[in-house]
Amino acid sequence: MSLRFSVLRKPLIHGDKSLAQVTDDVARPLETGPTTLWWSAFIISVAVLILGVVAVTYEIMTGIGTWGLNKTVGWAFDITNFVFWVGIGHAGTLISAILFLFRQRWRTSINRSAEAMTIIAVMCAGIFPLIHLGRPWLFFWIAPYPNLRGSLWVNFRSPLLWDFFAISTYFTISLV
Known part of the structure; x- marks a missing residue:
């Protein structure tokens, strides 16, 4: 029986990789630049943040009634x-x-x-x-x-x- 694999569970790393290859796979996202998906998510997040700042600024300028807050809604x-x-x-x-x-x-x-x-x-x-x-x-x-x-x-x-x-x-x- 091989000491390399456990008989109790499946191996976590497939493909007979060396430790250097595993390190490269783990470190690759940190060492490369952001992907297109990351940039698109970032731009959407910044747009939502700007929308929130505009909404709160509008609320401060016009009053808290813009939320529908009134005497019956607390x-x-x-x-x-x-x-x-x-x-x-x-x-x-x-x-x-x-x-x-x-x-x-x-x-x-x-x-x-x-x-x-x-x-x-x-x-x-x-x-x-x-x-x-x-x-x-x-x-x-x-x-x-x-x-x-x-x-x-x-x-x-x-x-x-x-x-x-x-x-x-x-x-x-x-x-x-």
Whole structure:
């Protein structure tokens, strides 16, 4: 019996290749330039990004009613995306916590990716309450800070203030 092949499973590499040939096959996508398929996908992605920037700019200029957000509809583009990105952040935290809980020795690189995913997702989630304000240049009104305007203070019962505290707390804890 040959020691080269396992009797328990099929070989992963077919064609009787040497280690140098396998290395060339694995490294070829990294050493060659992007393909036509990659460039077409990149151009489509950039076009969708530009469309999104134009849409958010239009929304900021005309108001949050462009989403169909009115007195009877309270859940629109911004709140659903906020919840989505918070969920993605929780997934990164969960992946990191499970690997830490089971004390996996190989978890380091996956934990870094999961924690980076959490931090980036929380930053993305933080954008949507700002967009929900309708006037994002007044974002500091949702943050409690000392001011000299007398009785003007934030509404502590406002969900936007809760979002501010939740995002800042989650972001701070994720960084630590």
